[in-house]
Amino acid sequence: MTSAPQTRRVTIADVAREARTSTASVSYALNGRSGVSSATRERVLEVAARLGWSPASAARTLAGAGADTIGLVLAKDPRDLSVEPFYMQFIAGVEATLASRSMGLLLEVVPDAGAEADAIRRWHMSRRVDGVLLTDLLPDDPRISVVSQAGLPAVVVGDPSVAAGLTTVWTNDAEATRQAVEHLAALGHRRVTRVAAPRRYAYTAIRDDAFEQAARAAGLEHDIVRTDLSQDSGAAAARTVLSSPRAPTGLLFDNDVMAVVALTTAHELGLAVPGDVSIIAWDDSLLCRLVTPGLTALGHDVVALGAHAARRLLDVIDGAAPSTHQDATPTLRCRASTGRAPVEV
Amino acid sequence: MTSAPQTRRVTIADVAREARTSTASVSYALNGRSGVSSATRERVLEVAARLGWSPASAARTLAGAGADTIGLVLAKDPRDLSVEPFYMQFIAGVEATLASRSMGLLLEVVPDAGAEADAIRRWHMSRRVDGVLLTDLLPDDPRISVVSQAGLPAVVVGDPSVAAGLTTVWTNDAEATRQAVEHLAALGHRRVTRVAAPRRYAYTAIRDDAFEQAARAAGLEHDIVRTDLSQDSGAAAARTVLSSPRAPTGLLFDNDVMAVVALTTAHELGLAVPGDVSIIAWDDSLLCRLVTPGLTALGHDVVALGAHAARRLLDVIDGAAPSTHQDATPTLRCRASTGRAPVEV
DNA sequence: TTGTACGCGTTATCAC
DNA sequence: GTGATAACGCGTACAA
Numbered sequence: 081m082t083s084a085p086q087t088r089r090v091t092i093a094d095v096a097r098e099a100r101t102s103t104a105s106v107s108y109a110l111n112g113r114s115g116v117s118s119a120t121r122e123r124v125l126e127v128a129a130r131l132g133w134s135p136a137s138a139a140r141t142l143a144g145a146g147a148d149t150i151g152l153v154l155a156k157d158p159r160d161l162s163v164e165p166f167y168m169q170f171i172a173g174v175e176a177t178l179a180s181r182s183m184g185l186l187l188e189v190v191p192d193a194g195a196e197a198d199a200i201r202r203w204h205m206s207r208r209v210d211g212v213l214l215t216d217l218l219p220d221d222p223r224i225s226v227v228s229q230a231g232l233p234a235v236v237v238g239d240p241s242v243a244a245g246l247t248t249v250w251t252n253d254a255e256a257t258r259q260a261v262e263h264l265a266a267l268g269h270r271r272v273t274r275v276a277a278p279r280r281y282a283y284t285a286i287r288d289d290a291f292e293q294a295a296r297a298a299g300l301e302h303d304i305v306r307t308d309l310s311q312d313s314g315a316a317a318a319r320t321v322l323s324s325p326r327a328p329t330g331l332l333f334d335n336d337v338m339a340v341v342a343l344t345t346a347h348e349l350g351l352a353v354p355g356d357v358s359i360i361a362w363d364d365s366l367l368c369r370l371v372t373p374g375l376t377a378l379g380h381d382v383v384a385l386g387a388h389a390a391r392r393l394l395d396v397i398d399g400a401a402p403s404t405h406q407d408a409t410p411t412l413r414c415r416a417s418t419g420r421a422p423v424e425v
Numbered sequence: 426m427t428s429a430p431q432t433r434r435v436t437i438a439d440v441a442r443e444a445r446t447s448t449a450s451v452s453y454a455l456n457g458r459s460g461v462s463s464a465t466r467e468r469v470l471e472v473a474a475r476l477g478w479s480p481a482s483a484a485r486t487l488a489g490a491g492a493d494t495i496g497l498v499l500a501k502d503p504r505d506l507s508v509e510p511f512y513m514q515f516i517a518g519v520e521a522t523l524a525s526r527s528m529g530l531l532l533e534v535v536p537d538a539g540a541e542a543d544a545i546r547r548w549h550m551s552r553r554v555d556g557v558l559l560t561d562l563l564p565d566d567p568r569i570s571v572v573s574q575a576g577l578p579a580v581v582v583g584d585p586s587v588a589a590g591l592t593t594v595w596t597n598d599a600e601a602t603r604q605a606v607e608h609l610a611a612l613g614h615r616r617v618t619r620v621a622a623p624r625r626y627a628y629t630a631i632r633d634d635a636f637e638q639a640a641r642a643a644g645l646e647h648d649i650v651r652t653d654l655s656q657d658s659g660a661a662a663a664r665t666v667l668s669s670p671r672a673p674t675g676l677l678f679d680n681d682v683m684a685v686v687a688l689t690t691a692h693e694l695g696l697a698v699p700g701d702v703s704i705i706a707w708d709d710s711l712l713c714r715l716v717t718p719g720l721t722a723l724g725h726d727v728v729a730l731g732a733h734a735a736r737r738l739l740d741v742i743d744g745a746a747p748s749t750h751q752d753a754t755p756t757l758r759c760r761a762s763t764g765r766a767p768v769e770v
Numbered sequence: 771t772t773g774t775a776c777g778c779g780t781t782a783t784c785a786c
Numbered sequence: 787g788t789g790a791t792a793a794c795g796c797g798t799a800c801a802a
Contacts (some may be wrong), residue, residue, distance in 0.1 A: 090550070092797060102772045107798060137551040138486035139796035142777050147483070149531070154562070158517035162728055163711055168513035172503035175534035186494070187531045189520035205435065206482040208529070311711075329780075340715045347717070366508055366656075370685045371716055372692070383507055437779060452780055462788060484778035487795045507802045773802080784791080 090133040099127040124163070141207055149179045149184045150174075151209035153196045154383065158189055160310075163337065165365040167381055170237075173386025174213065181351050181394060183210075197222040211397045213233070213389055217242050217282045233396040238390050239402045242282040248404040249389045253283055254290035256378050256410040257332075260360050261294035263376075263412055264330035268421035269358065271301040272330040275317045277339060287334070287420050303328065307338060314329055314338025318345040322357060329357055330419045336361040336368050339375055343417070354419030364413055374415030380408060435478040444472040455480070478485045486552055494529045495519075495738055496554035498541045503534055508682065509728055510710040513584075518731025519558065519643065527737060528555075542567040552571045556580070558734055558744045562587045562627050578741040582734050585749045589629040592741050593749040594734045598628055599635035601723050601755040602677075607638035607704050608721075608757055609675035613766035614703060616646040617675040620683060622654050632679070648673065652683060657682025663690040667702060674702055674766045681706040681713050684720055688762070699764030709758055719760030725753060 096103045099214050101120055108116045109124035116124070141147050152174065161167055171185070178185055186209055188199050199263060200223055203209045211233030214223050222246045227234040236243040243353050254272075264272050274291045277284045290303055295302035305321060307313035314337065321328060322345065335340040339361030346353050353359055353373055364379025385407050392405055441448045446465055453461045454469035461469075472478075486492050497519065499506060506512055517528070523530055533544050545568055548554045556578035559568050569589045571581040581588040584595050609617050619636045622629045633649055640647035650666060652658035659682065666673060667690065679686040679689055684706030691698050698704055698718055706713050711726025730752050737750055 097503035103797075104774090104799080105774060108771095110799090117771090120771085122795075125795075132546070132550065134547055134550040136487065136796055137553050138483040138492070138797080139777095142481070142484035142487055142779095143798040144777070158521045158728060161520075162510065162514035163506065165510075165513075168510075171532070172507040172534065175506075175532065176503045179467045179534060187516070187520065187530045187532055189517065189524060201477065202479050205477065205479040208482050266791085311715075337711065337715075344715070344717065366682065367712060367715065370682075370689070370712065371655075373691065383503060436777085448779075449781075449791080450789060453789095456780085458781095460788070465789080480780095481778055484795090485780075487778080487797095488780040490780075490794070771802100773800105775800085776798085777796105777797100778790085782791105782793080784789105786788080 090131045092133070095124065095128050095131060095133050098131065099123045100205040105125070115351070120336065128255065128311050142350050146210040146397070147208055148182070149186050149204050149209050150178070150397075151186045151188070151200065151212040152215075152389070153188045153190060153199045155190055155193050155196045157191070161189060164335075165367070166363060169391075170381035170386035173383040173388070174390040175386075176383070177387045177390035177394070183394075184362055184410045191223055193218055197226045200226050200232070201230070211393045212391060213237060214246075216352055218280055219282055221282075222381040233388050233393060235393040235396060236334050237385070239282055239286055239288075243404075245401070245402055247392055249385065249392055249407055250378055251385070251407045252409040253287050255378075256412075257290035257361075258285050259410075259412050260332050261291060261298060261300070262419065263414070264358060264360070265298035265300060267330075267358065267418060269300065269328075269330035270421065270424075271326060272332065273302065273321050273328040274304045275314065275321070275332070275333045275342075276304050276330060277334040278306065278308055284334075285380045291332070301326075301328075307334070309335050309338065311337055314346050315341045318342035319349070322346060322349055322351060327357075330360070330418075331357060332360045332362070334362050336363045336365050336375065336377060339377070339417075340367050343371060343373070343375070356422055358418040358421070360412075360418060362410075368413075368415070372416050376415045376418040378410040379413045380410035384408070435442065435476045437478070437480065440469065440473050440476060440478050443476065444468045448653070459736070466757075472474065478598040487727075491555040491742070492553055493527070494531050494554050495523070495742075496531045496533070496545065496548050496557040497560075498544045498557070498583075499535045500535055500536060500538050502536070502540045506534060509680075510712075511708060513536040514727035515560070515731040515734075518728040518733070519735040520727070520731075522732045522735035528739075535645065537569055538563055542571045544573050545577070549575045556738045558582060558738060559591075563625055564627055573633065579737060580738040580741060581732050582730070584627055584631055586631075588749075590747055592737055592747045594730065594737055594752055595749065596725055596730070596752045597630050601707075601725075601757075602632050602635035603639040604755075604757050605677050605723055606636060606643060606645070608644035608705070608759070608763065609677070609703060611646060612675075612703065612763060614645065614673075614675035615769075616671065616673040618647070618666050618673040619649045620659065620666070620676060620678045620687075621649050621651055621652065629679075636677070644708035646671075646673075652679070654680050654683065656682055656686050660686045660690050664694070667691060667694055669698060672702075675705070676702060677705045677707075679707050681708045681710050681720070681722060684714055684722070684762075685712050688716060688718070688720070698762055701767055703763040703766070705756070705763060713758075713760070718762050721760045721763040723755040723760050724758045725755035729753070 363376035368375035706722040709722035713720035
């Protein structure tokens with residue numbers, strides 16, 4: 081419709097000519113450096129604004145400045161990605177931090193951790209990003225060696241034990257797990273089961289250990305069943321566990337989706353929640369609040385976590401030494417899905 | 426731990442030297458252009474691979490190539506963003522398309538449409554993106570004039586009527602609305618209410634009109650109540666509507682979150698779903714499948730929509746003329762929340 | 771303050 | 787047809 085009126089591209093040279101000065105002065109004026117008279121500075125800023133000029137970021141980057149961009153690669157199937165509320169919350173938090181520094185977030189979704197390492201390598205070589213955020217670390221994750229060899233600023237979101245000395249933002253999953261187990265113990269439950277994430281994630285072992293320790297400390301019978309975090313595997317695990325002879329009366333899930341489907345599974349098996357079985361979810365998304373009965377969950381503020389991680393990454397980019405930072409510990413938000421253990425028959 | 430062994434940055438000159446040729450030949454060889462003997466080409470590719478070199482994208486961009494990046498600006502509060510499943514699904518789809526072309530997605534979250542237009546202007550001036558995706562259009566959206574004046578490739582995700590001649594990917598919301606109304610009518614409902622999004626979104630009017638036409642055509646009493654799409658406003662609307670004297674027996678919500686909270690509201694009012702009132706949601710996320718009773722919903726494949734929109738944007742970047750493309754129409758997925766209308770007393 | 775070399779690929783031009 | 791030389795794009799930073 082409106083046939084674009086050929087907006088010619090404005091360069092620093094145009095601004096310099098129009099302001100009757102050199103490109104150097106324009107550059108200095110714009111970046112607020114000394115070496116320009118305030119009269120010239122005024123004139124340059126006025127002209128720049130009038131012409132609507134902003135420096136080509138490619139040129140800045142080439143000249144040695146940063147790319148004003150941080151990168152986040154996610155190794156996920158796009159379909160799964162859209163189911164997990166975690167990532168959008170995390171990204172939203174990252175954006176909240178970046179907005180204040182007018183930096184951008186470059187996002188890429190790849191099939192696996194190997195491709196993730198490649199993407200980071202490419203980004204670094206092509207200087208598209210000033211730093212990267214790493215999530216979902218595996219033990220001996222290939223990304224670690226890529227960023228440390230390349231000297232690319234990075235922040236690991238996860239336990240320091242797998243971060244090989246990089247800056248880390250982590251949550252105390254062990255403490256959170258303990259809270260959940262103690263909550264069940266306090267309600268009189270004697271048999272509890274953890275429905276867990278795959279072993280390949282670094283955090284899994286941490287939660288596993290904490291679960292076993294806490295259960296032993298409280299004198300509870302305990303067990304761990306493995307899933308792939310999907311709805312189906314959650315439902316299957318719940319069904320198996322709840323129909324076994326000495327079924328547990330307390331279940332702790334490693335995410336919220338599985339906990340929600342377990343509500344339905346329990347219902348199908350004729351078990352009442354929390355009358356016959358109590359359920360605790362990990363990650364307190366909208367889901368937990370909206371289902372009936374509401375799910376007791378270990379909630380943490382993922383948006384804040386993303387903002388925190390991004391802030392630390394900016395520090396590292398600015399030259400901060402590696403350090404570890406603990407984010408808020410997930411807290412138990414009690415709702416209707418947990419209650420007193422049923423009386424033994 | 427591993428004290429970064431100073432990986433020097435590799436440039437095209439390094440590759441040229443190592444391959445005993447000129448930088449020009451390296452460039453030609455890498456980009457598969459003619460003018461290089463296959464022997465030289467082989468050698469260059471081998472060296473490039475060995476040195477792990479990939480061209481600095483800043484330099485390419487400066488030399489006139491594209492930025493290999495598309496932009497997506499969202500005008501949302503980060504907290505809200507993380508609640509709506511739509512965006513993560515959309516982004517996941519976009520990524521699926523971009524992955525095949527090894528392009529990146531630059532994401533920015535800003536408070537309002539004005540800031541959105543600014544961000545797009547900045548991106549364009551600094552040549553950071555080759556094109557942008559526009560979602561949630563307002564009537565007379567400031568972004569439209571920015572992209573058309575700048576001649577920046579863009580694709581509007583929304584109704585062509587507000588896209589001012591830009592390439593558009595849209596879903597037939599009117600037809601979907603009609604389906605939902607006819608479904609309720611077929612079940613014998615005589616009074617239906619639409620719990621709608623704010624007027625400021627362009628799609629709202631389209632759905633409003635379709636709702637009224639379809640209800641009139643089916644001879645139903647009908648009404649529209651306005652919300653801000655939040656949980657709270659959904660609950661309030663449901664409460665008001667359902668406690669009115671001649672309460673409707675069929676409700677059509679403009680998103681899924683409100684429909685889910687309405688289940689709880691109905692329960693609190695002592696109304697059975699679907700015995701006393703039938704509920705239909707718009708956007709069929711996991712939520713609709715996991716609640717009890719399952720929610721009948723107008724579902725569309727948002728991941729596919731994102732992939733489609735990105736594909737069209739790549740076409741526009743490659744020079745395609747503006748055109749409109751209809752994505753799949755949302756279809757009614759019937760679950761337990763809709764049933765025969767209660768018998769009038 | 772300003773001229774100018776530099777960063778790094780791309781492409782037009784030229785010599786072989 | 788092959789391959790090399792050089793100009794270009796655009797800001798930055800140092801020397802003059």
